[in-house]
Amino acid sequence: MLYIIEDMINGILMGSIYGLTAMGLTIIFGVLKVINFAHGSLLMVGLYATYWAITLTGIHPYLALFMVIPAMFVFGYYLQDIVIKPIFIAEKNVREPITVIIVTTGIWYILDNLTLLLFGPQYRSIPDNPLQGQMFEIGTMFVSAPKFYGFLTAIVTACAIHWFMQKTIMGRAIRATSMDREAASLMGINQYRIYNVAFGIGAATAGIAAVTLIPFNNIFPTVGVLFDIKGFIIVVLGGLGSISGALIGGIIVGLIESVGPQFMTATWTEAIVYGLFLLVLFVKPSGLFGQKHDW
Amino acid sequence: MNLLNRFTLPAVAFSLALGSFGLAQADNVKIGNIEPMSGPSATLGQQGKAAREMAVEEINAAGGIKALGGMKLELIYADSESKPEKGVAEAERLINTEKVHVLTGCWNSAVTYPTTAVAERYGIPFVVPVSVSDKITDQGFKNVFRIAAKDSWWTKDQFAFLKDMQAEFGTKVEKLAFVYENGDWGKGFATQWKKLAEEAGYKVVLDEPYPSTATDLSPVVQKIRRANPDVLMLVSNAADAILLTNTIAEYKVKVKAIVASGGGHADPSFMKAVGKNAQYLFDIVEWETDVNKPGAKEANDKFKAKNGYNLTGEAVDAYVAMYVLKDALERAGSLEPAKIREALATTNLKDGPGMIVGYDAVKFDATGQNEMASPVIVQVADLGKGLERVTIWPKNARRAGYTPVFPITK
Structure with missing residues (x-):
């Protein structure tokens, strides 16, 4: 019984971090209506940015948030503005901008291989990591401290984004655009600027996820791919475009991954996660918390 | 002028590339290498590449393959991304498009296993420096030769x-x-x-x-x-x-x-x-830097100076594989795959540069396994x-x- 509780705690903590990695994906989809295949690469860029911020300045990993969030926002903002926007404009009469999806795939390959060229294939982890191996020991139970901080960060991030979307003018403009881009344009909202901001926020959340991951993970150029696939499953589970859905989808995946191995081998839990993914697609394609869009 | 540059530069580059390609086809022994250059095993693929390059540089600097009139070895790479289907497709491409004489690779056993079948079908010798799964040499293939010990x-x-x-x-x-x-x-x-x-x-x-x-x-x-x-x-x-x-x-x-x-x-x-x-x-x-073998320390120092890390067992296997190939080519005296295959099968490489492994010789048994590896x-x-x-x-x-x-x- 104690084992199950210990595993559930690990599952919830790790799952909320998975949710955080997927949050940017769901935000970008919600507004642009485009699956961003480069999301894993954004996370990878975030990880390298965090790595260098910590290595060069020697600050505590979580203080790197103050550098990584603005840097990733700017990166995402201009990535959308310079690379993706022209495709949107060229395809503006097309109902489903499929080309944009292909462009994001291109960005994924370019970013991953550029990192491989610049930094080599080595596995890196931050030096003198103050959180390395930190554990809360409750009786015989172990709870990873860096994962717990990641869990708190995920909750705070989700709440902050929710507040931003509900209460600020920019947040309302983003929601308006996500509901109906034509109508929003008629109300005087510059939809391309909204896209830039949404992409920036998506990239910034990938940066936050990177900060929570770096104390207990190593980084390498294709690290994003590992989280990418999981990210897609999570957002489909939770409902594309839903922020709380991403968090809950993440926790579901985390729980399966963590509790499952006590009853079967770890390999099987992957099959269960994918099975659940298919089941949701069959039974409730809009996900557990998604709205019924007309897409 | 500007306009001229824009068109002539790529044109010149293109014709240069074509030219060197044409030359390469006539003059070099082409070794196709399928390795994981990206993906989860990328570091291992890169090590294999660095080790191969060091061996080939040494061999070429020492006069290439003398039995073939000093012909040089040329390495051609393909990225498997650690994916079996990618390895198979790249083997087809290397054989049909690049017209390689020999193949090596693929580090991941899961990639090597189906990929060797492609080489067998075309009758191209396939040297496996290190993929240790038993079944790779248990397929009854004539063209597969493995340097490393099997699992x-x-x-x-x-x-x-x-x-x-x-x-x-x-x-x-x-x-x-x-x-x-x-x-x-x-x-x-x-x-x-x-x-x-x-x-x-x-x-x-x-x-x-x-x-x-x-x-x-x-x-x-x-x-x-x-x-x-x-x-x-x-x-x-x-x-x-x-x-x-x-x-x-x-x-x-x-x-x-x-x-x-x-x-x-x-x-x-x-x-x-x-x-x-x-x-x-x-x-x-398979190998450690403190192995007691002549030339091992020098080879490691040279490798480390260039790449910033020590030779690994996998890298040594790749390095030795190039010398095994050189030895076979010298004895084959031909670029015909069947002749190279015969020469590889009768390999008994005991010393000379490149033999820096911990065991005494490279010698293949009937299945193509190096029976001396340990x-x-x-x-x-x-x-x-x-x-x-x-x-x-x-x-x-x-x-x-x-x-x-x-x-x-x-």
Whole structure:
């Protein structure tokens, strides 16, 4: 019984971090209506940015948030503005901008291989990591401290984004655009600027996820791919475009991954996660918390 | 002018590229190399590439293949991304489009296995420096030659090592835990382990395959902790080896010994990334920098100066593979695949530059397996100069003055 509780705690903590990695994906989809295949690469860029911020300045990993969030926002903002926007404009009469999806795939390959060229294939982890191996020991139970901080960060991030979307003018403009881009344009909202901001926020959340991951993970150029696939499953589970859905989808995946191995081998839990993914697609394609869009 | 430049530059570059390509086709021995250049095993592919390049540079500088009028070796690479289907497609391309004379690769056993079938179909000799799955040379293929020891030999040595250590240090080992990546390589090892454990009367308390792409291995580590084994035996690729070693340390898993199987645990970035957490780990490898062989130290120094890390067992296999090929080409005196194949089959390479492996010769049996290959076991330890890998087994190869730490008492 104690084992199950210990595993559930690990599952919830790790799952909320998975949710955080997927949050940017769901935000970008919600507004642009485009699956961003480069999301894993954004996370990878975030990880390298965090790595260098910590290595060069020697600050505590979580203080790197103050550098990584603005840097990733700017990166995402201009990535959308310079690379993706022209495709949107060229395809503006097309109902489903499929080309944009292909462009994001291109960005994924370019970013991953550029990192491989610049930094080599080595596995890196931050030096003198103050959180390395930190554990809360409750009786015989172990709870990873860096994962717990990641869990708190995920909750705070989700709440902050929710507040931003509900209460600020920019947040309302983003929601308006996500509901109906034509109508929003008629109300005087510059939809391309909204896209830039949404992409920036998506990239910034990938940066936050990177900060929570770096104390207990190593980084390498294709690290994003590992989280990418999981990210897609999570957002489909939770409902594309839903922020709380991403968090809950993440926790579901985390729980399966963590509790499952006590009853079967770890390999099987992957099959269960994918099975659940298919089941949701069959039974409730809009996900557990998604709205019924007309897409 | 500007306009002119814009058009002439690419045109010139294009014709230059064509020109050199045309020349290359006539004058060089083309060696096609399928390796994981990106993806989860990219570091290992890059090491194999660096080692091949060093050997080929040396061979070419020493006058190339004399029996072919000083013909030079040319390396052509293809990226498998560690994916079997990619390896097969690239083998087809290398054979049909690049017209390679020989193939080498692919590090991942899961890639090498189907890819060698392509080479066999076309009758192109395929030298496997290191992919250890038994079934690669058990297919009855005529064109497959493997330098490294196959996994049934590795596992046998791991168990012989366990037995010797128990006798030497008077500590009894009863319970074993097997944790391995769920690819061909890991599963191949585990099948052998289970058989050997049963024969030797060990109790297997955990048998756990896990996906190498896992982003969280604490559930697996929890299972190890709860199974409470005496010895933990691992097969891991690079990223998961790091994650697993750190997680094992975090959860304070106490075992008498951890025995790894090369691969990710032998990767140069592994020790850098896990630091102290790797201390006293046992690892089985084909080669170590402290091997007592003429030329080994020089080759390693040269490699390190160029690449910034030591030669690994995998890199040495790739390095030796180029010399084995050179030797075969000299004796074949022809670029015809069938002649090269015949020459490879009668290889008996004992010395000369490049023979820096720990064993005495490269000699292929009827299945194409190098029958002389044999691995050594090392322990990660700090001898005052930071963590290093110290050869400890077989006992006659043990580094002078070092006493292995068994069981672990940290």
